Amino acid sequence: MQFKWILFDWRNTLVDGRKALRALKGRKTVENILRNTGISFEDSTYATALAATELEKTTKYYGNPDRHRKGFYFKQLCFNMGKETSWETCEEMDELFLQKYVAVLELLPGALETLEFLKNRSVKLGIISNAREARFLKQIKHLDVAHFFNVVITSFEVGGEKSSLKPFRAFLEKAQLVRPATASECVMVGDRPDEDGHAKKLGFYTILFNPYTEIIDEPDLIVKNHGELLNFFKTVFLE
DSSP: OOOSEEEEOOBTTTBOHHHHHHHHTHHHHHHHHHHHTTOOOOHHHHHHHHHHHHHHHHTTTTTOGGGGSTTHHHHHHHHHTTOOOOHHHHHHHHHHHHHHHHHHOOBOTTHHHHHHHHHTSSOEEEEEESSOHHHHHHHHHHTTOGGGOSEEEEHHHHTSOGGGTHHHHHHHHHHTTTSOOOGGGEEEEESOTTTGGGGGGGTOEEEEESOOSOOSSOOSEEESSHHHHHHHHHHHTTO
């Protein structure tokens, strides 16, 4: 196998997003931000609206990159509570949540070792994430890993999530300016079979990282952690 690019998803592939939300007590933090902004509501109203907003993420807005717009989550949550709230206010609340989230965000065990190993090999690294670029860049800068990546592709900027294949196609186009490669010379590592797994349709070598949902397209490899992932790359690059 001759690979020119190794591409990673971000949340729950390189960073522990679930642990960060648990540490943050995400739902309570969102509630506190709303109340501190001056929005009043009953606990039951908040619980119902929150459940509806979370469901919409995976149904009504699934695959829609607009859901990554700054303030979108708070805008929908307020709408579901029957509270008319300006975009400006929702963007301010979004920024407050991001600051708190980034403060508790950590790399997954072994992720740094994986990145360091690959950076010292004849391969380029990139990120393809269903996210908004500004939000994502704050996270990689805070964790001091921005220097590892030659290309960053985010779904909001390219107008489609990974399930649409637009981010993968955007990467292949952008890669030509850095290190030209075909899809078969690229590896996509991610935890989402319903998103990262779609790279296989274009010919990418796909590695599912500790997937937690049903596998759609059979990947080339499944790993449980960065120890297994690093061992694979050591065989590829013959250490």
